[in-house]
Amino acid sequence: MGRILAIDYGKKRTGIAVTDILQMIANGLTTVATPELMDFILNYVEKESVERIVVGHPKQMNNEESENMKRIVPFVNQLKKKLPHIPIEYVDERFTSVLAHQTMIEGGLKKKARQNKALVDEISATIILQSYLESKRLMFNRL
Numbered sequence: 001m002g003r004i005l006a007i008d009y010g011k012k013r014t015g016i017a018v019t020d021i022l023q024m025i026a027n028g029l030t031t032v033a034t035p036e037l038m039d040f041i042l043n044y045v046e047k048e049s050v051e052r053i054v055v056g057h058p059k060q061m062n063n064e065e066s067e068n069m070k071r072i073v074p075f076v077n078q079l080k081k082k083l084p085h086i087p088i089e090y091v092d093e094r095f096t097s098v099l100a101h102q103t104m105i106e107g108g109l110k111k112k113a114r115q116n117k118a119l120v121d122e123i124s125a126t127i128i129l130q131s132y133l134e135s136k137r138l139m140f141n142r143l
Contacts, residue, residue, distance in 0.1 A: 002051030005044070006129035008093065008121050009055060009072045010034060015121030017129040021049070026129035031118035038078065045083060053079070053086055056093030056128045091132045093124070 004023055008015035014037050016029040032040045044050070055076055058066035076088055 002049035004052045004054060004129065004132070005029075005041070005050050006091075006125045006132065007037075007041075007053065007055045008125035008128055009037075009068065009075060010121055011068065011071065013118055013121055015118075015123070015125035016040070017122065017125035018048075019129065019133065023051075023133065026126050026133060028122040028126045031121045037075070038082070041079065042082060045086065050086055053083075053088045054091045054129060054132045055088060056124070057090035058093055089132075091128050091135075093128050 001021060001023060003021060004019045006017040006026065008017075012034055013031050014034050015031050017026050018029045019026055041053075055072065058068045058072070060066055076090075080088055
């Protein structure tokens with residue numbers, strides 16, 4: 001069983017999260033400058049067994065895609081060409097930034113630390129991955 005990698009794609013920087021090898025727990029991995037993202041993922045996949053990649057799907061409240069999808073779709077298409085053996089799925093990422101800030105507050109982080117956008121992106125990727133894992137568990141339990 002390989003890991004699941006999650007991407008919270010941003011214009012400037014991208015949050016990355018990953019599961020353990022048993023795919024039970026989502027952990028923040030890092031934040032990468034978006035221009036370096038493809039190289040980072042290719043290097044990571046070379047070193048670690050990755051079974052699947054999930055990418056945050058930014059939607060607005062009316063369910064329409066946000067402006068960022070214009071950057072995400074070409075990136076995902078390029079990723080699919082470079083890693084054709086790894087399935088890539090989109091996961092609704094609405095409210096992840098809000099949840100990330102809430103998590104930081106509940107975790108006791110000081111205001112200055114909560115302003116660290118890279119940390120917010122990494123936590124957002126972790127929330128995307130955790131929600132993906134939970135949705136798969138719910139589907140499994142219904143069977």
